[in-house]
Amino acid sequence: MGRRSRGGEPIGMVTGDSRPDYFVFTVDPDNIPPLYDYVYVETWETPPGEDTRVTVKVLAQIRAVRRLAVGVSPEHPWPVLRNLSLPRGSDTVVAAARVLGYKWRGRIYLPRRAPPVGSWVYLAPDELLEDFYAVDEPRRLHVGSLISRPSVPAYLDLEGVKRHVAIIAATGAGKTWASVVLIEELLKKGATIVVLDPHGEYTAMKRTVFRLGPGFENAVRVIKGRRDQEGDIQYRVSVADMSPEELASIAGVPAKATRIRSVIYGAKRLARWVAEATGQRKWLGLRGMIKVVHAAIDAVEVARLQGGRLDRFAAELLRRLSAAASQDLYKAAATGRRLEELLAADERLGRGIRRLWLALSKDSSPGYDAIRYLEELRRIGVYGVRSLPLDQLLEPGTVTVVNLAGLRAEVQDHLAFNILARIFNARLRYVRGVDGESYPYPVVIVVEEAHRFMPPKSQRQTRSRDVAATIASEGRKFGVFLVAITQRPSRIDPDVLSQLQGQIILRIVNPRDQEAVRDSSEQVSQDLLDNLPGLNTGEAVVVGPLAPSPLMIRLRDRVLDYSGGDLSLVEAWAGGREDLRLVEELRAEALEKIGQLLGEQPPDLAEAVAAVAGIDPAPDTVERALRLLAREQVWASYSEETGTVYGEVMTQSGYSYEAHISLPERRSSCSCKARQPCSHAVAVLLRAVLDGLLSAPRSQQARAPEDWWSEFL
Numbered sequence: 001m002g003r004r005s006r007g008g009e010p011i012g013m014v015t016g017d018s019r020p021d022y023f024v025f026t027v028d029p030d031n032i033p034p035l036y037d038y039v040y041v042e043t044w045e046t047p048p049g050e051d052t053r054v055t056v057k058v059l060a061q062i063r064a065v066r067r068l069a070v071g072v073s074p075e076h077p078w079p080v081l082r083n084l085s086l087p088r089g090s091d092t093v094v095a096a097a098r099v100l101g102y103k104w105r106g107r108i109y110l111p112r113r114a115p116p117v118g119s120w121v122y123l124a125p126d127e128l129l130e131d132f133y134a135v136d137e138p139r140r141l142h143v144g145s146l147i148s149r150p151s152v153p154a155y156l157d158l159e160g161v162k163r164h165v166a167i168i169a170a171t172g173a174g175k176t177w178a179s180v181v182l183i184e185e186l187l188k189k190g191a192t193i194v195v196l197d198p199h200g201e202y203t204a205m206k207r208t209v210f211r212l213g214p215g216f217e218n219a220v221r222v223i224k225g226r227r228d229q230e231g232d233i234q235y236r237v238s239v240a241d242m243s244p245e246e247l248a249s250i251a252g253v254p255a256k257a258t259r260i261r262s263v264i265y266g267a268k269r270l271a272r273w274v275a276e277a278t279g280q281r282k283w284l285g286l287r288g289m290i291k292v293v294h295a296a297i298d299a300v301e302v303a304r305l306q307g308g309r310l311d312r313f314a315a316e317l318l319r320r321l322s323a324a325a326s327q328d329l330y331k332a333a334a335t336g337r338r339l340e341e342l343l344a345a346d347e348r349l350g351r352g353i354r355r356l357w358l359a360l361s362k363d364s365s366p367g368y369d370a371i372r373y374l375e376e377l378r379r380i381g382v383y384g385v386r387s388l389p390l391d392q393l394l395e396p397g398t399v400t401v402v403n404l405a406g407l408r409a410e411v412q413d414h415l416a417f418n419i420l421a422r423i424f425n426a427r428l429r430y431v432r433g434v435d436g437e438s439y440p441y442p443v444v445i446v447v448e449e450a451h452r453f454m455p456p457k458s459q460r461q462t463r464s465r466d467v468a469a470t471i472a473s474e475g476r477k478f479g480v481f482l483v484a485i486t487q488r489p490s491r492i493d494p495d496v497l498s499q500l501q502g503q504i505i506l507r508i509v510n511p512r513d514q515e516a517v518r519d520s521s522e523q524v525s526q527d528l529l530d531n532l533p534g535l536n537t538g539e540a541v542v543v544g545p546l547a548p549s550p551l552m553i554r555l556r557d558r559v560l561d562y563s564g565g566d567l568s569l570v571e572a573w574a575g576g577r578e579d580l581r582l583v584e585e586l587r588a589e590a591l592e593k594i595g596q597l598l599g600e601q602p603p604d605l606a607e608a609v610a611a612v613a614g615i616d617p618a619p620d621t622v623e624r625a626l627r628l629l630a631r632e633q634v635w636a637s638y639s640e641e642t643g644t645v646y647g648e649v650m651t652q653s654g655y656s657y658e659a660h661i662s663l664p665e666r667r668s669s670c671s672c673k674a675r676q677p678c679s680h681a682v683a684v685l686l687r688a689v690l691d692g693l694l695s696a697p698r699s700q701q702a703r704a705p706e707d708w709w710s711e712f713l
């Protein structure tokens with residue numbers, strides 16, 4: 001029952017409802033094409049600009065196939081059916097095809113006539129499809145093949161990216177895969193790409209980018225939001241460029257906590273004043289503000305004892321800040337003036353001091369709360385004295401992944417806002433020739449989980465929505481293009497969504513999301529929507545300026561890796577059981593080796609570690625360390641000279657921690673900066689024990705555990 005040559009013998013005849021955009025045909029039962037395959041009918045049309053009619057091949061895609069019963073019906077009782085013994089093929093196969101258009105002088109047109117009933121229907125040959133969906137070589141993005149036709153490559157049009165792109169699908173349908181394939185193709189064209197990555201899924205691209213071939217080794221760069229996440233460079237936002245209100249809300253200070261907000265306001269003004277008066281830029285950061293709050297709390301205590309007056313507070317605060325800045329700020333501020341005059345004359349200083357006094361004079365607790373909030377923000381590592389220079393964020397032919405994993409939603413939103421606004425302004429300045437931070441090449445910004453950043457105004461307020469909306473509506477003029485990825489298009493601001501005119505739509509099941517897609521795009525017809533739940537993983541509909549005509553594709557294999565794909569429960573849990581077994585083996589071996597070193601058997605591993613290294617880990621730290629040894633890569637070395645164990649823990653997810661344990665000092669430290677001794681340090685120590693790096697003391701007698709290490713020296 002082989003297929004007859006494509007475009008040769010007909011495979012059907014138009015027999016039913018025939019319209020310019022749709023027809024029904026009866027299919028040759030020996031040549032039934034699969035759903036979504038392509039057929040054509042020959043008919044005549046008068047293409048725009050021509051005055052005579054010409055014969056054209058109208059291409060159509062099969063959107064439904066049915067077998068109709070002839071002579072039997074489901075009502076027939078089984079005994080009757082059994083005795084009927086119908087011959088095979090006594091059904092009629094009927095297909096419905098959606099007209100895609102015809103090509104005339106290099107352009108695609110939609111026909112104005114319905115194919116006449118009785119027209120032969122042919123299977124479309126590959127060449128017809130290649131010609132129909134052709135994209136000029138320099139503009140081609142090779143993202144896969146036509147659905148149901150693996151032999152025909154599917155290309156998107158690079159120039160279509162100028163109208164922005166939405167990648168939409170139900171969870172697990174392959175959005176990230178699609179976006180990685182698109183990124184690979186854009187990289188090959190030399191694009192500058194920035195990915196806002198809330199889950200750190202794209203960081204794995206860096207490890208595999210060499211696969212793209214010579215010249216691409218450094219084409220992926222990872223910038224981290226949080227200090228302790230994976231990334232080559234720490235993103236930084238200058239605190240000086242933020243308003244005190246912005247700072248307070250990002251720090252998570254509740255809107256109602258007006259006194260804490262006042263402290264932050266006052267501290268920011270004063271810190272800036274100190275920076276300007278002394279020329280010490282370090283005061284512009286969070287540390288500077290925290291110092292001001294500490295000084296203000298102390299100054300308030302003193303002022304309270306001295307009658308609780310503002311001028312006492314101001315004088316004491318300036319004295320304390322002078323001490324902290326090692327410069328006489330009191331003199332610098334008050335030269336030739338009385339303090340009251342100065343506070344009235346210097347607005348920043350005066351207001352800052354007054355706000356601090358008002359917030360703290362009765363009770364210092366808002367000061368301590370403010371310190372707590374500011375400290376928490378400081379620990380993230382992103383808010384500093386200077387912003388990261390733009391050339392570290394944008395580089396031609398490079399994708400910069402901004403790893404936002406591990407940050408609170410407000411901070412993620414703020415960083416997204418900061419990055420979107422900086423890129424847009426840099427391009428605007430370049431195009432308009434305005435001074436300041438600028439960038440000479442167009443930029444594509446891929447926003448994963450776009451609904452987090454650009455929800456409808458009625459649902460949630462975010463900082464990044466307005467700038468995303470500006471980019472969506474004006475980015476084209478300035479060469480800033482969005483690729484927004486989401487599983488919830490109904491949770492994206494409709495003004496933004498409707499501007500994302502190129503859409504790559506994978507499987508969508510939720511009717512509300514289907515509606516949002518339909519509302520956002522004129523090109524998504526009801527019958528395309530009806531097909532969306534039936535798509536397999538990795539199959540997509542592409543509409544809008546990305547393709548010459550709506551296109552159904554199967555995405556190609558990606559070259560770059562990403563993390564976050566579905567995990568296999570069978571493997572994960574089987575791995576867990578295996579880990580447990582290994583943990584027990586490691587525990588027994590470590591205990592035995594430490595027992596040999598000490599000359600006595602310690603009751604458990606926590607005590608054994610305490611005895612061998614003088615550090616005192618909590619029992620669950622030891623358990624975590626054993627799991628690290630079982631699952632991750634742990635190296636150790638030992639310096640007999642200094643009595644120090646050095647080592648590193650490399651996790652499968654790409655994190656690495658360096659730890660060292662000084663046996664004489666009974667101390668451990670680690671790049672994770674967690675409270676010591678941490679699981680990494682203990683894992684490194686146990687690795688040294690297991691590898692036999694710590695030799696037994698020269699005399700094997702039992703001794704006080706705290707003394708035994710001196711033997712190593």
Ligand SMILES: Nc1ncnc2c1ncn2[C@@H]1O[C@H](COP(=O)(O)OP(=O)(O)OP(=O)(O)O)[C@@H](O)[C@H]1O
Nearest residue numbers: 170171172173174175176177537538555564565566
């Ligand atoms: N084109 C494809 N070919 C083969 N496998 C694919 C394809 N696309 C996705 N997959 C597989 O399907 C799974 C889900 O893919 P992916 O993580 O890209 O989906 P997602 O829509 O981004 O999911 P989530 O909503 O969880 O982020 C992964 O295991 C991936 O390997």
